[in-house]
Amino acid sequence: xxxxxxxxxxxxxxxxxxxxxxxxxxxxxxxxxxxxxxxxxxxxxxxxxxxxxxxxxxxxxxxxxxxxxxxxxxxxxxxxxxxxxxxxxxxxxxxxxxxxxxxxxxxxxxxxxxxxxxxxxxxxxxxxxxxxxxxxxxxxxxxxxxxxxxxxxxxxxxxxxxxxxxxxxxxxxxxxxxxxxxxxxxxxxxxxxxxxxxx
Numbered sequence: 001x002x003x004x005x006x007x008x009x010x011x012x013x014x015x016x017x018x019x020x021x022x023x024x025x026x027x028x029x030x031x032x033x034x035x036x037x038x039x040x041x042x043x044x045x046x047x048x049x050x051x052x053x054x055x056x057x058x059x060x061x062x063x064x065x066x067x068x069x070x071x072x073x074x075x076x077x078x079x080x081x082x083x084x085x086x087x088x089x090x091x092x093x094x095x096x097x098x099x100x101x102x103x104x105x106x107x108x109x110x111x112x113x114x115x116x117x118x119x120x121x122x123x124x125x126x127x128x129x130x131x132x133x134x135x136x137x138x139x140x141x142x143x144x145x146x147x148x149x150x151x152x153x154x155x156x157x158x159x160x161x162x163x164x165x166x167x168x169x170x171x172x173x174x175x176x177x178x179x180x181x182x183x184x185x186x187x188x189x190x191x192x193x194x195x196x197x198x199x
Contacts, residue, residue: 049186052086053193059091060194063108066125067199070132079199081132083191084109084162087183098122107131111166131166138162159184 060067060082067085071078088110089095098106098121105112107122109131120126139158146154163183 049189050193052090053190056086056091056093056190057194057197059093060085060199063091063123063128064199066128070125070129073129074132074136076132076136077191077195077199079191079195080135080159080187081109081128082194082199083187084131084135084159085128086190086194087187088166092123095122105166109166134165135159135162138165156184156188159187 063082063085064078067081068078070076071081085091085108088105089100089108092098092108094100095107100106100110103113106118107127109128111118111127111131111134118127119130135158138161139155142149142157142161143154146157149157160183
């Protein structure tokens with residue numbers, strides 16, 4: 001898939017949302033997305049995510065330029081990168097000198113310390129770039145393993161696979177989100193919010 005198609009696919013997923021429908025130029029009902037099933041109702045989930053996103057976007061502004069630069073270079077939507085930063089570390093709020101409470105994961109996008117190398121400081125563009133590259137690889141691996149899935153399913157699966165990869169857990173089965181449907185829904189809803197607010 002070319003860079004422009006990858007960007008278009010991300011735009012489809014992150015586009016404006018109405019209850020039970022993702023909207024870009026066409027509608028896709030959430031119930032038809034088989035990669036991840038919703039773990040909570042739309043209203044409750046969106047309210048909680050919106051409150052968190054409203055707080056996180058203030059801290060995200062500090063990283064807006066590097067996020068957008070990395071996104072442009074990798075042909076990712078910056079709102080998706082911002083959403084993962086918000087989901088993983090609350091934009092650094094949950095970190096102690098760049099580490100999570102158990103000192104197992106590092107940085108804004110929370111990469112596992114067992115990875116071969118950690119690039120840059122915890123809030124650097126190098127760190128954002130490293131983890132965003134992991135996201136691209138995860139999406140492409142899901143696409144290769146599941147060529148018959150729709151693009152939306154592959155992208156959602158890629159987000160789940162990213163979550164497994166940064167935790168250094170290499171697990172792929174028919175449903176990469178079998179235990180992480182809450183994670184992917186939260187990331188997408190945050191991305192939708194950030195997209196509407198300049199990312």
